[in-house]
Amino acid sequence: MSKAPNPPVPGATDPKIIRNFCIIAHIDHGKSTLADRMLQITGIVDPRNMRAQYLDRMDIERERGITIKSQAVRLPFVADDDKTYVLNLIDTPGHVDFTYEVSRSLAACEGAILLVDAAQGIEAQTLANLYLALENNLTIIPVLNKIDLPAAQPEKYAAELAHIIGCKPEDVFKVSAKTGAGVEELLNEVVKQIPHPIGNADAPARALIFDSVYDTYRGVVTYVRVIDGRIPTRDRIKMMSTNETHETLEVGVISPDPVPSKAIGVGEVGYLITGVKDVRQSRVGDTVTLLANPAKESLGGYRDPIPMVFSGLYPLDGSDFPELREALDKLKLNDAALVYEPESSVALGFGFRCGFLGLLHLEIVRERLEREFNLDLISTAPNVVYRVVMDDGKEHIVTNPSEFPGGKISEVYEPVVRSTILTPNEFVGSIMELCQTRRGNLLGMDYLSEDRVEMRYTLPLAEIVFDFFDQLKSKTRGYASLDYEPTGEQSADLVKVDILLHGDPVDAFSAIVHRDKAYNYGIAMAAKLKELIPRQQFEVPIQAAIGARIIARETIRAIRKDVLAKCYGGDISRKRKLLEKQKEGKKRMKMVGRVEVPQEAFIAALSTDDTGAKPKAK
């Protein structure tokens, strides 16, 4: 298939002809299209079989135009010097939630193409990943894409990139991934600029896991970059973080479909299959060695994925609970970062408290559950993890506001992030205002170019998970971009606000908020619920409370009349059916104490969209 006449054999490839690189880019900046073009130019994909965004495996990725799971593809390439090289293109996830996965992908490379849309300039996430690549000592090749667009401003953005990386504007490559212009030259540049991998072929084997994907037929497929030694097929391997051992049933490279080989050696990138069924047994960042002659030290840098954002997921129809459990169990096989445990809510019934890397991760999981498993779900407002220290020194880790302890609290700690916002300079004022109201702390500000500014803030993560991104986009007409990374925790004056319906707390509506905002939250929530909950036979007070102190109150007045007038023309059937329908509707209501609350009220009240309050159903 390849245009290279005798492509080098995996497991017997001289590291000197290998180039391992990735593409750092923002969503929509054309990474997948560029990768497609590279597949075509190197000839490993027959033009007839070419489909857009070839490397994105899941439908959801293709639809959203983003890559969730990185992959690696081996491209034999005959360069300008007429020698055949092996280019390993390692695809990286492009979103803030997957920083750790990105960092592992970067660790598998010696160089990176920094791909930026020539009409939009660099975005915050790209910048963050670029810094990550520079920390990893990667060689950076700056590239402007979409130079064929009428709106492209190659000179302006070349200057910007040069300023950021510290190169000359004329060193910035210009391509059109769509038409293919400049892509072959770029591949030659990869060969020229990016160093070949260096490793010790005779040392005990060490390979870095940079991705791990569950496949229904093959089990877990683990993507590795060999640093030292070689990983043969049909051998015992050991995962250095867990000391688990497996047998390599198959070893190979992706080109772009899996090609089994006898082994993979120093500097090579490939996959291994051991028959394990759960990606947790093959963790991103871990080091693989051979059982017979194990390495003494791991490659380092491994860490467990840490869920940062929690949300309760509940089936709309309570009887779907077993299906939800099964679906989560299946998703978990392919998602090492997803954690969940069953919980029950007075308001929502049985569900799961799920932990996610971030908001996008949450959204993706939710969407997959709904789409691939046909589940209708309610998700509670996302919250972060709090550490509550009591006066007596006891500590509670709170992942659900309803578990916030009562009693004497000494300190509450919340996670904080270091965020980077890139924006046209005209929006600096409104962004400062936004960050101010979100308890942000300005760390610094730099002009990337004449009119683009990088702003750095410390922000409580809780403030970001609640519609911060939407606000940022609306205040900057969509121009600003955001990236953040966890940097630790801070003590803050946080309180739990409970919402009481007819005196009974509704767990799903409890929230942990800063004391200064508790009053507003209480008023807004009570007013929203008043609109959403139908009148009952008795008066229903809605109260917001901090502990025993009521901070807001609304009242749903008792229903006075529900009886319908006469049966028109003796149409008893119509009246009976009407009442039957009403009764059916009541069955779907949740009882909070004596109050009947329609499911829709929970959904609408939990949605962060303040304008979404619908008039109550008659």
Add this chain to the structure above:
Amino acid sequence: MRTLSAYIHIPFCASRCGYCDFNTYTAEELKRDGTSITAVTYPDRVIAEIDLTRSQMASDTREISTVFFGGGTPTMIAATELVRILQALDLAYGLAPDVEVTTEANPDSVTAEDLKVLRKGGFTRISFGHQSSAAHVLKVLERTHTPGRTWDAVREARAAGFEHVSVDLIYGTPGETEEDLIATLRDVAAADVDHVSAYSLIVEPGTRLAGQVARGGVPAPSDDVAADRYAIIDEKLSELGMTWYEVSNWAKPDGECRHNVAYWRNQDWLGIGPGAHAHINGVRSWNQKHPATWANQVDSGLAPIADSEKLTLEEIAHENIMLRLRLREGLPISELSDDAVAQAKLAVAEGLLEPEKFNQGIAILTFQGRLLADGLVARLWA
């Protein structure tokens, strides 16, 4: 043995009122729909349908105990024709010696002479659609009659010898004030009527009023206002010696509409005319809705039934509760399931059912219960 009643539908009106979603048509509408059915050609078809039902129920030996002509506006067809239909019913089924025969009437479309003809022809009861004494309320309802005309018509009916005279009221119309309603009830007090039906205005989908409400031109009627107005009606009518016997109906002693009571007691009745509903031996059926379709089937000698449902035991039980709970005579608790009895006990505690009557084994709505009867019915379907 259930009694047998007859409902005769007269689907004609001089104009359509904005709130009305009844199965009724103006002459222009019928002409536009291309049917030859008019107020003149209609009675023969009605009589044909009566005879058709008779041939299908040949073994049913029951006499007709009550007859009700409703609409539409029954008085859109000649009084002599209404009498002719009644005679056909008598010929086919036989009217009971104490038969109650009611017709609805628009005060504007009935004369003293008509009333005499009706009374002489066997009609015993007349119900005038008064709705309100306030001209601005009638305007929102798009009613055409002048409010004062009702009371003349009541006097004429009494003069013609009608034993029972009723008026229909609509309350809770947008724009209606408490004073408007009180004035209406003052008129009722001054008139010689022994029965009042009062219905809260319901905005039915598809009506002109629904469109006006949706566009914001007319405010939606409020249930709270309706509850207040209902209390006023109940109070004022009881001062006149009228008692509620059904949620929306009040009468002086012996003034109850027996036809109405038959519905709520879940008795049997024939439904004659387009869109009319019938209930015979556990089967509910309804006729073709449009007069043209209905007439075509009658003309070809077919029963003009659009569809029917054979009630299941559960549906029968549900209807029994739904219908009889609305009557002041109430529902024997022995007919409720254990779960429903538990709900009924709660309802007593909530003030929806009369505690004393409950202890005597009957579920009877309190004043508050009358306003919240639908929710209670659904609960008693436990």
